[in-house]
Amino acid sequence: MDAFYASVEQRDHPELRGRPVAVGGTRERGVVAAASYEARAFGIRSAMASVTARRRCPDLVFVKPRFDVYRAVSLQIREIFADYTDLIEPLSLDEAYLDVTENRKAVASATRIAEEIRARIRERCGLTASAGVSYNKFLAKLASDHRKPDGLFVITPEMGAAFVEDLPVGRFHGIGPATSARMNRLGIFTGRDLRGRTLSFLQANFGKAGSFYHSIARGLDHRAVRADRVRKSIGAExxxxxxxxxxxxxxxxxxxxxxxxxxxxxxSGIGGRTVTLKVKFADFTQITRARSGLAPVPDRASFERIALDLLQSLFPMARAVRLLGVTLSGLEEESGDRGRAQMDLGL
Structure with a gap:
């Protein structure tokens, strides 16, 4: 979906159309959850601090998130997907992989299916979606970003390896900012640079992920679309x-x-019982600290407090810190009464 949360708000509030909109950031030290394309023109992006976003665009309109609405729209979109295939692997509320090799409508063209799905989303939900079509997940993801917003792009088997060559590694799905920076330090800036490194070199520098990087640099990705994919944790670093x-x-x-x-x-409508703090020091050694409860963490304030308590417990520190991360695990679907159970916050 294109700027999903922000687009839903602009759809439901006509006065926001054509204006720079940020969803989230409504409290002090908040962050942007999503930005409209008008806001992105100012360099505003998700996870940006609200104060930074305001500096970049004084006319930015902040809107409080309505996650119940976003979930409802996501279910409508999922119903459209299900008319074509059972092989749907959600990545988030606004994105999914579909395997349409064999599909319910017996349509031989994946491109035609993508066109139909995009048209039906527009008609039913009043929103635009971008689609990528290819012979594996990695390239389909790259293709979906290539013509945003409201775009469709196809990467054929003949195009695959060449398409990857000149892309910066930071554009590769599965290579985050930290890994991209590490690759840059090793002289790897593009897909062509990545393809020029041997498998043993990549494994030595990136562990098990090195095999994946070796494959995608050649336009290869053997991962199946998994409809039964179960997420074990939610994290950010x-x-x-x-x-x-x-x-x-x-x-x-x-x-x-x-x-x-x-x-x-x-x-996503899920909660978790375990909070884990990840700390990587300047010498690249790392540690984790975790705290688990008998029930899911009841609210955001409690989650933040536990994460900060875990950080505080490490002081005084003898080494400087280069990376911090926090993860919520022990996930389960919300039952609507997440906040009623008392947590055991013992270490």
């Missing part, structure tokens, strides 16, 4: 531009991550 030594600076870095994780769980 960030690598700081400069190593941190002060608790206050680390708190400022950790809180937006906690908010992002909680927001994702809230949007």
């Amino acid at each position: 960030t690598t700081f531009f400069t190593d941190l030594t002060e608790l206050d600076a680390m708190r400022e870095g950790l809180l937006p991550l906690a908010e992002k994780v909680w927001r994702h769980g809230e949007a």
Whole structure:
């Protein structure tokens, strides 16, 4: 979906159409959950601090998230998908992989199916979607981003390897900012650079993920679309531009991550019992600290407090910190009374 949360708000509130809109960021030290394309023109993006977004666009309109509405629209879209195939692997409320090799409508063209789905989403939901069509998940994902918004792009088997060559590795799905920066330090900036490294080199530098990077640099991806995919955790992490030594600076870095994780769980309708803090030091060694309860964490304030308590427990620190991450695991579907159970916060 194109700028999903923001597009839903612009659909439901005509006065917001054509204006720069940010969903989220309504509280102090908040973050942007989603930005309309008008806002993105100012460099505003999801997970950006609200204060930064306001500086970039003084006319930015902040809207409180309505996750119940986004979930309802997501279900409508999923129903459209299900008319074509059972092989649907959701990535989030607004994105999914579909395997249409064999499909309910016996349509021989995946491109035609993508066109039909996009048209039906527009007609039923009043929203635009972008689609990528290819012979594997990695390339389909790249294709879906290639003509956004409201676009459709096809990467054929003849195009696959060449399409990857000139793309920056930071554009590759599965390579985040920290890994991209690490690749850059190794002289790997594009798909062509990545393809020039041997499998043994990539495995030595990136462990098990090295095999995946070796394959995608050649346009290969053997992962199946998994309709039964079960998510075990929700997490977020960030690598700081400069190593941190002060608790206050680390708190400022950790809180937006906690908010992002909680927001994702809230949007997906799931909660978790275990909070895990990840810390990577300047020498690249890392540790984790976790706390589990008998019931799901009841609210965002509790989640943030537990994460900050875990951080506080590590002080005083003898080493500077280059990365912080926080994860919510022990996931389960919300029953509507998540906040009623009392948590056991013992370590």
